[in-house]
Amino acid sequence: MGFAFSFGxxxxxxxxxxxxxxxxxxxxxxxxxxxxxxxxxxxxLTAILSSLLFKGYDKLSSAQKIEWNNRGFSTFHALFAxxxxxxxxxxxxxxxxxxxxxxxxxxxxxxxNLVLGISIGYFLADLAMILWHFPALGGLEYVLHHGLxxxxxxxxxxxxxxxxxILMVLxxxxxxxxxxxxxxxxxxxxxxxxxxxxNGIALFFG
Numbered sequence: 001m002g003f004a005f006s007f008g009x010x011x012x013x014x015x016x017x018x019x020x021x022x023x024x025x026x027x028x029x030x031x032x033x034x035x036x037x038x039x040x041x042x043x044x045l046t047a048i049l050s051s052l053l054f055k056g057y058d059k060l061s062s063a064q065k066i067e068w069n070n071r072g073f074s075t076f077h078a079l080f081a082x083x084x085x086x087x088x089x090x091x092x093x094x095x096x097x098x099x100x101x102x103x104x105x106x107x108x109x110x111x112x113n114l115v116l117g118i119s120i121g122y123f124l125a126d127l128a129m130i131l132w133h134f135p136a137l138g139g140l141e142y143v144l145h146h147g148l149x150x151x152x153x154x155x156x157x158x159x160x161x162x163x164x165x166i167l168m169v170l171x172x173x174x175x176x177x178x179x180x181x182x183x184x185x186x187x188x189x190x191x192x193x194x195x196x197x198x199n200g201i202a203l204f205f206g
Contacts, residue, residue, distance in 0.1 A: 019160035024113070028157055031114040035121015039073040046072030056188050063136055064187060070129055070137055071180040077122040078176035084115045085171035095164055108156075108163045116153050116163075119170060123150045178203040 046069045050057040060068060093099040094107055127146040130137045152169075156162045178199055185196045 020158045027110070028113060028117045031117025032121040032124070035077075035118035036125045037121075038076070038118070039122055039125035042073040042076045043069045054188070060187065063133075066129075066133060067137055068184065068187065070126070071183060073122070074126065075177045075180045077119065077126075078173040078180075081115075081119055081122075081170040082172075082174035085167040085173075088112050088115070089164070089167050089171065104164055106161055108160050112163055112167070113157055116157055116166065120150055120153055123153075175203065175206040178206055 047065070050068060050072075057065070057068070088094060088111075092109075094109055094112065095104055097104070100107055123146045127143065127150075130142050130146070149169075152162075153166055156166045181199050182196070182203060185191065185193065185199065190196055
């Protein structure tokens with residue numbers, strides 16, 4: 001209740017409307033926790049599957065295994081965020097100029113808000129790992145990136161505005177799997193492989 005109250009108080013700072021209702025706040029909090037739980041599950045699965053499918057995984061140092069698994073749920077979120085953003089921006093009718101009366105900047109839906117909540121959950125989980133292992137998983141620039149990302153997403157959720165811009169930025173997460181794959185191939189000693197070369201080309205064009 002206390003968290004919901006402060007959540008609602010923040011809504012008053014970023015919006016003059018009553019967009020952030022108690023029911024919506026509960027949905028958003030649920031989606032945030034869902035995002036965190038997904039990250040934990042994928043982190044564990046990455047460790048299990050990597051140990052079974054990649055012979056070199058068990059030879060990695062403890063720090064390398066942590067980053068390996070961390071990049072596993074980073075890739076999962078990147079795929080989720082980019083696919084959902086593409087769907088909401090291009091395939092759905094939420095931003096079709098003739099489908100709604102509201103200005104495009106004011107449009108959102110329950111589904112789109114749940115997507116944003118899951119992304120907040122990811123950023124919280126990743127930020128917690130970054131701070132816990134600081135600076136092994138990233139320096140202050142990562143903390144700033146995650147902080148600004150969460151702040152902008154929360155503002156969009158609470159005000160009901162700017163969703164289209166948030167989704168455009170989240171779509172840029174589509175390059176993250178290539179970045180993570182490049183790191184995995186490097187750690188695995190496969191820099192001379194064709195996959196490393198093709199991944200570099202894809203990353204360049206991405």
